[in-house]
Amino acid sequence: MKKLALATLLFAALGLEHGYGYAAAQSDKEVVKADSKAIRYVGRIKRLPDGAVSFDWSGIYLQTLFTGNSIAMNASDTKYNEFNVFIDGKLVRKVDVKGAATTITLADSLGFGQHKLLLQKRTEGMEGRTTIYSFVLDKSAQLFECYDAPKRHIEFVGNSITCGYGTESNDVNLPYNPRVENSYKAFGPILARYFDADYTLISHSGQGAAKNWDDKKPVSDYTMRERFLQLFDEDKEPYKFDQYHPDLVMIGLGTNDYSRDPKPSKEQFLDSYKKIVKSIREKYGNVPVICVAPLGGDAVKEYLKDMVDKAGDSNLHFVALDNSYIDQGQDLGASYHPNYNGHRKMAMSLIPYISKVMKWTMPLRVVE
Template sequence: MTFSSVTFCGRWDLQGIPRVCAPAAEFSFAFEGASLALELEGEARFRIEIDGKDFSILETRERKIYPVAADLENGIHEARVRKMTETEFGSISLWKIYPEPIPQKTKTFPLKMEFIGDSYTVGFGNSAPNPITGTAFSTTDATRSYAALVAEKFHADFQVNAYSGRGLVQNYMQIAPRWTIPQLYLYTLGGESPLGNSPSWDFSAFHPDILCLFIGINDWQGEGSHPNPAIFDAAYSDFLDFIRSKHQLSHIFLLSTDIFPQNFLPERIESVFSRELSRGNRDISHIYLPTPQNSGLDFHPNLSRHEAMANKLFQKINTHFEQKKCI
């Protein structure tokens, strides 16, 4: 089938059969009929919305046709399929939609946003009842991460390019040392890139107005040595320069929070912020997001904490817009 009547949100490889790895990526379409099924391949969980309402959660693994809805009222419906999970290895393929989507009015968005980060931005384990119950697959809901919630508040087109366990200079416990966030960010499919199966990302395909950068947590966690502060700060500025070379952004929000046991991140981000100001860059702000008593899986922020983070970030971004109107 062709996918010309499907709207894709997030980083997708659309050079053939649509493939995706990114958390909170989604696709939406209109269809006519009383039932809906999706032919998908790969291990993931999806939040299904039909006609603007939560409908069900779909789990996929092997390639097959997955029934999504039945006994709907006859007529035209709108479906939104949102990826709840992160795909760290491999990718998810969308083979076919039954019935085939019908043309729909092109959606317009007032704002484009991008969120770059690690497991906090993924929404890792945020629906777990406590830090030790459940798995990452069963308790991660990227559609309710602070990033997705902020984008929803702004009715924005958005991307979440986030990679659990990865850092700016080094990854958590030195895992996959070559594949840090800046390296993975170059590719469309983070879970395929170390295998050599991902195209490079075409940065002209999506130009965000606002970019939120929440990186560095994993650089300062885990056993062993951690980055030299000067090296970390320089690498952060280099990444900012790369981002600016690809996009003419309205603003970049540098995010930080307290981390355990070596709570260096807020200090480092403030240092980077001051460094950028001294270089004449006025397109950035530093926002500290409190994350006390994390009770999600492996002591990550839970759903209520993500909501609090989203509320604060939304208010800060809103204030930024209001101030710009007065200038």
């Protein structure tokens, strides 16, 4: 009997280590592997042989329909990431994923019936890589594929602003704190929701096109030039560009390039920027690309406009964010990054130009 008990404990421990502890412990639940066809992931992900799914880029999200009264997930993280949980279109909670595999309740006490889950990563790749092993449902409950996936997709390439850093803060003096980052409230996802589009954020705080924020030389060795080509933000494994194809790509780089000395020359900046555009063309074809000059980026505005004017590319476009729209008091958050109010203003200023470039009508709806 002692040997049997020891073997049972060992089996349970192995199950917890590999993400299946909840299923082993509770036989009155339905466990569905994370790579189920009923789950729609949006963003760069890696499907693992055991049915798990790993990812780290900011803003990655999944959608599925489920029956029953509750839903949980079994997941781990190399560091500490946060997720928004939406049920039937409403934000119900924020959950944390950190350390070894554990079961995390996403929603409960829902009432039996069919519900829609949207789970979206708030924090960015440098905060860690998340692995989801399975979803846990009530006994006899099931997952079903969503039937209303958007027909449009916008990809945003950028830095901390694109990540939504500071959207949960109104304190400009707050030093770096990942807990005030919420990609759902960044201008990119706001724009995508307005135009009924999926979105991906290929973004990382402090990154530039030519130079990163904290570098001591005018041209960094490793910037968004290189990160754009990766499956993971924090790993140099190449991405095959086979999981989705955006209808529009928007580049929001330049703030970090010119925030500190030494700064890149116009030629150095544009050489790196053009390499990013070239990669987009090689991977996505002749997709429309909008080059967005950042807030307060007078030099970048001049450089990018000149580049686009001389490119001879009818699908390469330029627009500049207007700093005069931003109120230094109510529109800025942590470390002088735009807060949610600032991001909404940025999105609203870009909507007419996107509508023009893409020939998408402007629906009568709140920008949020």
